[in-house]
Amino acid sequence: MELRFFEIYRNPEYLELLFRGAMTSAGLTALSGLLGFLAALLLAGARYRRMPVLRHVAAAYVEFIRNTPLIVQLFFVAFGLPLLLGYQWPFWGHAILALTLNFSAYFSEILRAGFTTVGEGQLEAARALGVRPLTAFRKIVLPQAIARMYPSLNSQFIFLFLTTGVMSEIGVRDLTEAGMYIDSRTFRSFEVFFTLTVIYILLSLVFKTVLALVQRWLFAWQVAR
Template sequence: MNLDFSQIVPYIPFMLKGIWVTLKFVIFSISIGLLLGTILALCKITKLSFLKWLADAYTSIFRGTPLILQLMIIYYAVPQLIGYDISAFLSAVLAFGLNSSAYVSEIIRAGILAVDRGQVEAAQALGVPYQKMMVHIILPQALKNILPALMNEFITLTKESAIVSVIGYLDLMRRAEIVGAKIYRNFEPLLFAGIIYWVMVFILTQIGKRIERRMRQSD
């Protein structure tokens, strides 16, 4: 089969550094996606039609266009308008964070609407302010219902992070491509990168299952 994994051995430390480089921007992206997604979800269930329309329009745009297009617009096109170069790291964080928030907002919105209406009515009857009701009563209950969907979104985000290699960001995928170009062999470094991605996703999946079990036990 003409395979020789010994040639990538000297480059393994270089490729392994890509794990943290990848996880770093994924963590930032997830944080933005979760925060902004929560805000968008609240806007979608509000009685203010303008905020609802704005949140729906945002979701439609980011869900209706390819992630790679959004990434390239932020990295290549936006600097043309503002006259300021955006780093590959910041471009990746913004593109993935903004894109993820559109999907997260739908997940959270569905979770909020799935909470028993009686919980809302009881809180209103007790005079609990809307903000406190959402933070302390509704959102915690919604989180238990949507945790699997949220973990699936974060896992998908981790896998799709390989897209940032197109803008030269030195993530795991980009490092595998560099090694392949240096040794004139692509199968071995790409397979090695694929194994690392699988391990990361497997670990995230197990963490998600453990968190889900603990939340169910706390009911």
């Protein structure tokens, strides 16, 4: 089999499509990951604090998201919700919402597991000192839980990033969509999807490096131990 990678890298249009697709995939994933993490804090906090009603709603939501495929969630958000609620967003807006919902469910379970690792003795000491429960959770439980579960959050983020190629199914011009377009013009499937594989690996390594730097900056006290 003759490999013809030059049909890709010698064409400025294809290189631009790949670059824009990579930036779209990375940008939407990063934004969704951040929003999903913030939502996960609320979900995990509601279940950890055993808030009436809210903890049951949060548990049901997490189980629903974790037991349905991402592509089904994406189609429901992109095509189902607009019909039900009468709104229309651009494709990338639907993708951000679907990814945020997906990220939040997985992140919340990791955070909830981290909350349980904080010793009860620390909370009893806080209560003895007159620290309010919410303050104790925010200043004692939350920092330790995030620091301990940070590697798991990183791994889950990278895994979810590698599944975001389904965004192309609703018209988002991400990296996968760019590859499919190039493949339809060149008919060089092996070369195109090998190139996509390399780009996804490089983006994953970039995310890992950035997240490692963030860990050293936020949790220097834990890394030093």
